[in-house]
Amino acid sequence: MDIDVRAGEIVGITGPVGSGRSSLLGAIFGAGPPTTGTVRVAGHLVRRSSPAHAVRAGLALIPESRTEQGLVGVRPVGENLALATLGTRQRAGFLCRRAEAALVSKVTDRLGIRSADARDPVRRLSGGNQQKVLFAKWLLRRPLVLMADEPTRGVDTVTKTHIHELLVDMARQGVAVLLVSSDTDEVIDLSHRVLVMRNAAIVAEYVRGAVSRKTLLTALAPEDCQSAGGPT
Known part of the structure; x- marks a missing residue:
């Protein structure tokens, strides 16, 4: 599975629970179990033995649980x-x-x-x-790359808007943003590209302007529902 995030770009990742979206960020940051593959930031190979190496390379992670992680x-x-x-x-x-x-x-x-x-x-x-x-x-x-996992979960509406503005502003300043969220509206509104994950794999990719909430909900539905004509 290859994922490229360019400087100044927000790439959103969504998927059902258990799809591997949070594990992906943890693996990139060196906080998850060892995996195959490589991570490069600005063309330089990143050692993934620990988050400390990731931080020195320019990576940052907003984890899913602020209190535990x-x-x-x-x-x-x-x-x-x-x-x-x-x-x-x-x-x-x-x-x-x-x-x-x-x-x-x-x-x-x-x-x-x-x-x-x-x-x-x-x-x-x-x-x-x-x-x-x-x-x-x-x-x-x-950071050069900011990875945010459910960054607005459990916050009030005002704070959610503030965080959205912050993510957009960081991208405008040249930060590459990788956004993981189960909020389809959040992913659609903020992302230049949207990736859908299932079973630890990217199963669909959409560019801004070519994705709607209905499109994402269909892509997120179990495969047996999709073959039957989509979620009901």
Whole structure:
């Protein structure tokens, strides 16, 4: 299975539960079981032995579960924001807290993260603000490729709109975005191309303007339903 995502492009992936869409992102990021195949970013081969190699190569991942995979709930908001860029602020093994505070302040203002204090545990934030913290963490890293798995699940309408605008803005700045979502409207509205997965394989591909919700629902239906004329 070959997937190409160009700089400035949003490629959406959707598929039924168990289709392998989340496992695909985990494998690319080095967080899943070893698989065959290669990953290249800007033409350079990426070692997939760990997420650390992926991050150094310019990859970023917004995982499906922010509480279990994306954030350290008991740690402060500021620390969670700064995790992805920790190495850039170390000098002889020491952290520059002043630089960290300036970065945190800048990105929280940009994304409108509502927190009484950056020293508060991130688990005290609303779901929408926790999701913004995940995005902010990677914005500070300035990735070449952003992979987002169900980025608006469990957030309010305002935050969902904000995240959509953020994804579009990142693509405009040249970031390659790989979006996994079970929300067909989200995939259609944001993506330049849409891929449909089933049984760990790409079974259909559509370009913007040539895909509708009905088209996707038909492609997502079980194969026996498709042969019978589509879902009812």
